[in-house]
Amino acid sequence: MTPANRMDDESHRPSLRLVAGGVTPARREEEALVAAFLVGDDDAFGELVRRNEVMVLAIVRRYAQTPEDAKDLAQRVFLRAFEAARRSLRKGPRAAVPFRRWLVRVAVNLAKNHRRDGLRIVRAPLEELDRSGGVSTAPAAPDVLVLRERERRMREAVLLLPRRQREVLTLRIDAELPFAEIASSLAITENAAKVSFHHATRALRAALAGEDRP
Amino acid sequence: MTACQDFDVLISLRAAGALDPEESARLEAHLSTCAACRAEAEADAAVLRLAKLPAPTDAERQATSGIVKGALAELHRREGRASSWKRTTAAFAAAAAILVAVLAPAVLGRRPAVPPEDASAVTAAAAWQEPDLDTLWSDAGLLDDDATSSADTAVDAALVAVDL
Numbered sequence: 001m002t003p004a005n006r007m008d009d010e011s012h013r014p015s016l017r018l019v020a021g022g023v024t025p026a027r028r029e030e031e032a033l034v035a036a037f038l039v040g041d042d043d044a045f046g047e048l049v050r051r052n053e054v055m056v057l058a059i060v061r062r063y064a065q066t067p068e069d070a071k072d073l074a075q076r077v078f079l080r081a082f083e084a085a086r087r088s089l090r091k092g093p094r095a096a097v098p099f100r101r102w103l104v105r106v107a108v109n110l111a112k113n114h115r116r117d118g119l120r121i122v123r124a125p126l127e128e129l130d131r132s133g134g135v136s137t138a139p140a141a142p143d144v145l146v147l148r149e150r151e152r153r154m155r156e157a158v159l160l161l162p163r164r165q166r167e168v169l170t171l172r173i174d175a176e177l178p179f180a181e182i183a184s185s186l187a188i189t190e191n192a193a194k195v196s197f198h199h200a201t202r203a204l205r206a207a208l209a210g211e212d213r214p
Numbered sequence: 215m216t217a218c219q220d221f222d223v224l225i226s227l228r229a230a231g232a233l234d235p236e237e238s239a240r241l242e243a244h245l246s247t248c249a250a251c252r253a254e255a256e257a258d259a260a261v262l263r264l265a266k267l268p269a270p271t272d273a274e275r276q277a278t279s280g281i282v283k284g285a286l287a288e289l290h291r292r293e294g295r296a297s298s299w300k301r302t303t304a305a306f307a308a309a310a311a312i313l314v315a316v317l318a319p320a321v322l323g324r325r326p327a328v329p330p331e332d333a334s335a336v337t338a339a340a341a342w343q344e345p346d347l348d349t350l351w352s353d354a355g356l357l358d359d360d361a362t363s364s365a366d367t368a369v370d371a372a373l374v375a376v377d378l
Contacts (some may be wrong), residue, residue, distance in 0.1 A: 042286060049282045057278055062267055067277030074278070075285040079292070154264040172230050173266045179232055198226040204261045 027098055034085055034099045049078055052100065056107050058175040062155070063111035073114055074107075081106045104177070104185035108167050115159065150208070157207035165200035168193050217254035218244070225251060229258035 036044035056074045064070035081102040171182045183190040224241045245252050
């Protein structure tokens with residue numbers, strides 16, 4: 001029995017919605033893995049995490065103080081997303097949302113709350129680990145220091161963007177998601193996502209220009 | 215210097231590498247003739263280079279490895295807590311049922327017959343079913359360690375409402 005149809009023979013259990021056309025094999029596999037996990041298959045859980053952990057970490061690391069903090073945040077994202085998927089399946093097929101969409105939505109919200117709840121960061125892991133991977137001890141050249149200071153200020157400016165602009169911008173430049181996926185995850189149109197990205201870019205340029213002014 | 219209005223969004227999307235071939239060809243044709251838009255394109259690209267986080271270092275990758283193991287451990291911890299709660303509830307329910315079974319004959323024997331106007335209440339009581347513990351547990355939201363704001367709930371509801 002495949003994971004996808006394990007629950008078909010139990011009418012009182014959540015069942016996956018069958019969508020005709022437009023569903024990629026990857027999404028079908030993901031739905032099957034979610035279904036398998038919801039009936040207790042830990043291996044399916046592991047596979048889902050492995051498939052998506054790079055994306056989730058890419059989303060949350062901007063908001064985390066340390067790599068360990070990012071890892072903890074990512075774990076919570078997976079647990080919350082599974083719970084959300086479980087609840088939406090209980091509400092019936094029409095309420096079903098692709099698991100990856102839950103992941104993106106939950107990651108964005110948890111990261112935002114993480115910052116709001118006082119574990120906020122104006123530094124990214126970059127400040128604690130140099131680019132070769134060790135703790136930075138050697139003095140950097142002045143031009144490198146200037147560049148890093150500009151990068152630090154830019155990351156602060158990103159966190160100060162209006163919510164929608166920040167979400168779209170970071171999902172694009174951190175997680176490198178296509179605009180169509182960003183739009184569906186944030187429940188907005190693709191055009192709105194692109195316009196938000198444009199406004200975010202202009203806002204960052206304005207912030208940078210303001211700080212560079214004497 | 216500002217970009218031509220028809221191209222300003224495309225210029226930002228170009229910096230993000232998000233143009234389709236048709237858009238890209240149209241914009242590149244314009245950029246070849248418009249210095250102002252070329253300057254805007256360079257400025258957008260520069261700011262996004264600054265805003266982008268560097269790729270994770272080996273040390274960061276090492277520190278963030280093991281998410282599967284950690285998440286599974288947390289999941290089992292939560293499920294264990296839920297099972298414990300269910301066992302406790304079941305024990306109380308069983309004790310209450312025994313108490314009712316022992317006391318009911320004595321109590322009911324001393325009471326007058328149920329008046330007709332209370333018949334609907336008796337019917338309702340007879341129709342009562344023990345609620346499903348999974349549903350109660352889920353509705354209580356006790357599995358959530360993370361605070362969920364009303365805004366989050368609204369977003370979730372909106373997501374759920376999306377007809378895919």
